[in-house]
Amino acid sequence: MRLPDLAAALNLPVTELPGPQVRGVTHNADWVEPGFVFVAIRGARFDGHSFMARVQERGAVAVLGEGLPEGTSSPLPYLRVPDARAALADAAAALAGHPSRDLKVVGVTGTDGKTTTSWLTRHLLRAAGLPTGLLSTVGYELPDGALQHFPAHFTTPEAPQVQATLREMVGCGAGAVVLEASSHALALERVRGVDWDVAVWTHLSREHLDFHGTVEAYFAEKRKLVERARFAVLNADDEWTAHLSGIAPAETTYSAEGNAADWQAHEIQERATGLHFRVTSAHGEFTANLPMIGRFNVANALAAMSAAAHLGATPAQLVSGLASFRGVPGRMELVPGTEGQPRVIVDFAHTPPSLEKALGTLRATTRGRLWVLLGSAGGPRDPGKRAPLGEVATRLADHAVFTEEDHRDTPLRDILREMERGAAGRANFTTIPDRREAIRHVIAAAELGDTVLLAGKGPEDTLERGAEALPWNEVQEAVSALNLRG
Secondary structure, eight states, rough: OOOHHHHHHHOOOOOOOOOBBEEESSSHHHHHHHHHTEEEOOSSSBBBBGGHHHHTTOOOOOEEOOOOTTTOSSSSSSSEEEHHHHHHHHHHHHTTTGGGGGSEEEESSSSSHHHHHHHHHHHHHHHHHOOEEEETTTTEEEESSSBBBSSSOSSSSSSSHHHHHHHHHHHHHHHHHHHHHEEEHTTTTTTTTTTOOOEEEOOSSOOHHHHHSHHHHHHHHHHHHHHHHHHEETTSSGGGGHHHHHHSSSSEEESSSSOOOOOOEEEEEEEEEEEEEEEEEEEEEEEEEEEOTTTTHHHHHHHHHHHHHHTOOOOHHHHHHHHOOOOOOOBEEEEETTTTEEEEEEOOOOSSHHHHHHHHHHHTTEEEESEEEOOOOTSSSSSGGHHHHHHHHHHHHEEEOOOOSOOSSOOOOHHHHHHHHHTTTTTEHHHHHHHHHHHHHHHHOOOTTTTEEEOOOOOOOOEEEEEEEEEHHHHHHHHHHHOOOO
């Protein structure tokens, strides 16, 4: 695509523009390659306009921005846009050829349940014969490929990465893709330019208030997904759904708690083999078996079935697909090698509601004591959940271990002190700052019949300690601790 064509695609004037070929677009000066357009974004710490000389040296052919700072000039053709982040996304979609228009796109948003619902939906669509890709917090998968990771540590990658991955999926023969849409991705326009067929709403609770300020603002960003989709799958058990009904051109609802809904689960049983329940829906009534821990996963299964059915999956395919699902890395993941040892579970639970769900689920299936190890993120992340995490952990577990979890530039002692304050006078906790040492301690202290929940890290592959991002694998740390225990 030539520069005047890109300008036209962005509804910008094309007069007197040079006509070089545009090979890509980015807002990161270090990612600029010859033929790229650079988008100068004014951020909290840096103004992208200060990098114009650098991107010229790296071969950029133009700069997009909301206006040059007073007293400066651009060494490259400068295209003024109303919103730099929106322009980044629109340019990325145009340069990639709008790949989402060639796919059935399912977006999943909410505070808890996004990843499990995304993986379930992808699995059900594949089981129904539709080659389906996945973009999730755990990584991304092409229709027939292995799980891969983006180099940047984002819940959702930036717009150029999203569009390039969607284009790659089309090239690999995908007919559909399931994409987790975080509040950050929606607010920062990372998924702008995606043509959404289905929006799935899981659940909303307090999270990321350091970024959004209020729960209402957080909800408003997530609501964008429902506003942009042609069909919505809404959780009738979530109080925020009342503010979403009627926004999409068409919708369906689901409930695992007995509320009026199009998709309902009845006679839910938690067995050693997983979850068993009866489903009633407009597509018929059937019995479902899901080999997962956690009653709350019934709601995730209903959401996934609703989305897959809208895209053509039959009840028989849904039943077969659920029964063959093998779970999500880092989501209620049973650590291998626990025969004759305490049961050890790795889960991403890092909010008070998700931790409460996880501990409640494990309590129901634990013969002995229930242990939990957890930390709370530092840096700019929401500090208001640290004390509530400590309260939930000490109220629902027999013993809690407070430790580090990506404390970044926040003093770890301050985070741990807040979690200890949340214990509200209870004495059933131990504080061990080093996470590896804490894992070895809790697994050594547990006995046969006990359950140990390692919460907060899940599938993440780094541990952020101060300015360092250390390689990390929670499951392997647990295996090592079990081996040391003997």
